[in-house]
Amino acid sequence: MITATNLTVRRGGRDVVRDATLSLEPGRLTAICGPNGAGKSSLLAALAALLPATGDLTLDGRSIASLSLRERARAIGFLPQRAEVAWDVSVRTLVALGRLPWCAVPGRPARASLSADRAAIDAALAAMELCDLADRPVSNLSGGERARAFMARVLAGEPDWILADEPLASLDLAHQQRLAACLAREAAGGRGVVVVMHDLATAMNHADRVIVLDQGRIVADGRPQDALCEAIIRQVWQVDARWLGDPGSKALAT
Numbered sequence: 001m002i003t004a005t006n007l008t009v010r011r012g013g014r015d016v017v018r019d020a021t022l023s024l025e026p027g028r029l030t031a032i033c034g035p036n037g038a039g040k041s042s043l044l045a046a047l048a049a050l051l052p053a054t055g056d057l058t059l060d061g062r063s064i065a066s067l068s069l070r071e072r073a074r075a076i077g078f079l080p081q082r083a084e085v086a087w088d089v090s091v092r093t094l095v096a097l098g099r100l101p102w103c104a105v106p107g108r109p110a111r112a113s114l115s116a117d118r119a120a121i122d123a124a125l126a127a128m129e130l131c132d133l134a135d136r137p138v139s140n141l142s143g144g145e146r147a148r149a150f151m152a153r154v155l156a157g158e159p160d161w162i163l164a165d166e167p168l169a170s171l172d173l174a175h176q177q178r179l180a181a182c183l184a185r186e187a188a189g190g191r192g193v194v195v196v197m198h199d200l201a202t203a204m205n206h207a208d209r210v211i212v213l214d215q216g217r218i219v220a221d222g223r224p225q226d227a228l229c230e231a232i233i234r235q236v237w238q239v240d241a242r243w244l245g246d247p248g249s250k251a252l253a254t
């Protein structure tokens, strides 16, 4: 379980996440929603201990700050909103970099065999439908293909937790649906999955829980139908919207 107590993130002289207190459970897909600038990316990065924050942050009862970088990287796979490659590599190499936390370093044995590494890389490439693109340089990919390659890098690491910042943003409709279903399956299989997303219908239809942030504060946290009810949407996004359709395939009319 990831537990944050009074987590506050200060950036540019302002508190952009204020007093966030929440417990995230494994085996669930949690969506973080909110308007632009609400603090979603800042909260996600702080939950992964990638951004300085005040307050308490623990993973299974241990302070995340006290974990080694390797332990942290094995536990939490983080997908930033704007992932970059330092130099141009093939898709397969990029995805293989997700295995780094499992590699041997002097004095410490690897916890995964080469065949386990290969299997994890192949599974991640297949899950993100990248097998045909595996030998292409990342620089030659389209925006959506590139986004899937970075997601595959996270999946290849087989982390206990997947924290992904807008992984659906540049995907076409079919790939959005398939990635949302993939993340829901990862959660059903026991991983903790936390995803920042703007598409409220995807959050409504796929998430087990939705956290709504507004101006750095958590203003709703619960089942999608409660946290994303029409009154909250009006209050937070200032849009008159109506949910249509049946549970699992709802659409938002504005």
Ligand SMILES: Nc1ncnc2c1ncn2[C@@H]1O[C@H](COP(=O)(O)OP(=O)(O)OP(=O)(O)O)[C@@H](O)[C@H]1O
Residues within 6 Å of the ligand: 011, 012, 013, 016, 034, 035, 036, 037, 038, 039, 040, 041, 042, 043
């Ligand atoms: N490096 C930074 N320095 C100063 N302020 C920052 C920095 N990064 C973000 N901010 C500010 O922090 C606030 C929260 O930003 P954050 O990226 O967490 O929002 P967000 O909810 O993820 O937004 P979006 O939906 O636009 O991605 C914003 O007001 C933003 O301008």
